[in-house]
Amino acid sequence: MKIEAQNLTYSVRGKTLLSDVSFVVEPGETLALVGPNGSGKSTLMRLLAGLARPVSGKVVIAGHPVSHLSRRQIAQRIAIVEQHADTAERVTARSVVELGRTPWLSALRPWRAEDTRQVDKALQTVEMADMAHREWATLSGGERQRLHIARALAQQPGLLLLDEPTNHLDIHHQLSILSCVRILKVTTVMALHDLNQAMACDRVAVLSKGQLVSLGPPEQALSLETVSEVFGVKAQWGFSAGGTERFLSYHLD
Incomplete structure (x- = not known):
């Protein structure tokens, strides 16, 4: 499912948190969002999910402006796992994941064997x-995070x-989740802190002070100059023990 961010600007109480951000994510592509704290990553994610409305610009998913879709229609297309997601305490792990099937249920479409299968698959x-x-x-916090991701997967979003x-x-579970995301046949946008995790994505978007400053294949978007300027560190390329994979190392100037 294709998603387009078109000239997104977002402000709160006169403070601009995001300014004129535009990009396109093609169907099946994985895009990493990186940037320092306060760069606008979480704000951008909420705009893409239709949880907040931009001051100007729009989000278009599969040719439809998100602002024109109902909450149910959005939930059938988009699943989001937020940084501070929460869930009621007195439920089971499975019940949490079953909530991901809610957008597909109605009086005319009750719970079916397919719903059970999708929940089982997400848990596995x-x-x-x-x-x-x-x-x-x-x-634990890590187990809860994995269940929030499973709930999103159970939604079968585009x-x-x-x-x-x-x-x-x-x-272990960091690598497992990221590996899972890479092989899913779903368009994915991830906000990440670890630049080397971002290197495994199809493309990387670098945000700084609410602006998109770099976008492209990982080694292009995360050039040494960009990393130094945006994150305030000295960066250099290194190679894995076998010499087959490049990675970024960085330290304070």
Whole structure:
């Protein structure tokens, strides 16, 4: 599913948080959003999800302006996992993931075997199937994060928005979730802090002070000059032990 950000500007109480941001994400593409804290990543994610309205500009998904879609129509197309997502305490892990099927249910379309299959698949994808009957209150922050991602996957969205999806996750599950996202046949936009995780995406968008300052393939968007200027660090390229993969290393000047 294709999504377009067209000249997005967003302000709160006279303070501009995002200024004239435009880009297109093609169907099946994975785009990483990177930038310092306060650069506008989370604001942009909420605009893409239709959770906030821009002061000017618009978001278009599969040819339809998001502002013209109902909440149900948006939920059938877009799933978002926010940085500070929350859930009621007295539910099971499986119940949380089942909520992802809500946009597809109605009086004329009750719960079916396909819904159960999608929930099972999502739980297996995030390696939480064996904890499906655990109560939410007993789960760690990392386990809860994996369930929020599973709920989004159970929605079967055309567009998946992930705001810091590796927050609270150990290294194994960071790599597992990112690997899963890469092989999904779904358009994905992820806000990330780790620049080397962003390197594994199809393209990278770099935000600074609410503006889009760089966009392109990872090694182009994350040029040493851009990383130095935006993040205030000294960056250099390194190579993996086998010499097959490049990575960024950085330190204070």
